Amino acid sequence: MSNNIKLISIVLFTLFSFFILLKGLDKSNIYSPEIKESNVDFNFKAKYLFSEEEVFINDLLNDEGMSLINIWASWCLPCRDEHAYLLNLKSLNKLSIIGINYKDDEKNAKQFLSELGNPYTNIITDPMGINSIELGAFGVPETYLIDNKSKLIIHKFIGPLDDKAFAKLYDIIQ
Amino acid sequence: MKKIKILFKLLIIFLFFQNYSLAEISQDVDKISKNLRCLICQGQSVYDSQSDFALSMKILIQNKIDEGKNEEQIYDFLKTKYGDWIVYDPEISKNTVLLWVLPLILFVFGGILILRKVSIK
Numbered sequence: 001m002s003n004n005i006k007l008i009s010i011v012l013f014t015l016f017s018f019f020i021l022l023k024g025l026d027k028s029n030i031y032s033p034e035i036k037e038s039n040v041d042f043n044f045k046a047k048y049l050f051s052e053e054e055v056f057i058n059d060l061l062n063d064e065g066m067s068l069i070n071i072w073a074s075w076c077l078p079c080r081d082e083h084a085y086l087l088n089l090k091s092l093n094k095l096s097i098i099g100i101n102y103k104d105d106e107k108n109a110k111q112f113l114s115e116l117g118n119p120y121t122n123i124i125t126d127p128m129g130i131n132s133i134e135l136g137a138f139g140v141p142e143t144y145l146i147d148n149k150s151k152l153i154i155h156k157f158i159g160p161l162d163d164k165a166f167a168k169l170y171d172i173i174q
Numbered sequence: 175m176k177k178i179k180i181l182f183k184l185l186i187i188f189l190f191f192q193n194y195s196l197a198e199i200s201q202d203v204d205k206i207s208k209n210l211r212c213l214i215c216q217g218q219s220v221y222d223s224q225s226d227f228a229l230s231m232k233i234l235i236q237n238k239i240d241e242g243k244n245e246e247q248i249y250d251f252l253k254t255k256y257g258d259w260i261v262y263d264p265e266i267s268k269n270t271v272l273l274w275v276l277p278l279i280l281f282v283f284g285g286i287l288i289l290r291k292v293s294i295k
């Protein structure tokens with residue numbers, strides 16, 4: 001009798017562990033924090049790509065509607081892939097797109113744009129990668145949809161934009 | 175020959191002091207970055223990692239120290255950006271209370287078991 005109980009409890013324990021591990025496998029191990037919207041502070045300064053002037057990101061978000069902040073670099077291959085989506089978004093004329101040029105060489109960045117087209121309303125530079133950390137970014141490419149009035153992040157896309165992300169953006173903008 | 179020796183010694187002394195001063199500047203950054211998880215690397219701290227993310231993070235920490243922020247303020251700043259996960263030392267909260275209390279419960283439970291065994295004998 002006590003042997004039976006032992007056997008059953010061992011089997012149950014094994015099954016229990018098995019399902020916990022199985023569930024663990026399903027979970028993506030890429031960690032992404034919950035967006036704490038209220039804590040995003042756009043009050044930091046950065047230099048424009050096309051001039052020597054500096055600007056507060058806050059001032060770029062001044063008008064009504066929504067803005068898209070896109071972190072990119074000329075050396076980043078996925079950025080090349082997502083560029084068409086950005087040009088597409090620009091042609092919709094619904095939002096201003098702010099580019100953050102991440103750890104890039106100015107010359108290469110400008111060449112990248114003349115090659116593929118410039119979807120950005122404003123481009124600021126981030127030579128040290130510090131401004132991107134202020135936004136809570138991990139790297140390139142990353143895209144944030146922001147409500148200009150409340151300064152809240154409506155949606156965050158980590159990694160290059162794709163059909164799915166574009167459809168989602170399109171839905172929100174319309 | 176003697177001159178060369180003296181020069182050599184001077185060089186060593188010079189290099190020693192140079193390294194020393196460099197170490198002093200970044201000591202605080204090292205201390206803080208050792209407590210931060212590099213979010214895009216697996217199982218590495220920001221201090222250990224040479225990824226773009228970690229390198230930027232170290233510069234940012236140095237900037238914050240220069241601004242006069244203390245360690246706690248820097249952790250809090252990064253927690254608002256990246257969540258509690260970025261620090262290695264989790265705070266006691268609703269989600270982590272089990273993590274902190276469980277070893278204590280097990281310890282007490284084990285103690286009770288041992289005491290009972292001993293008293294039965």
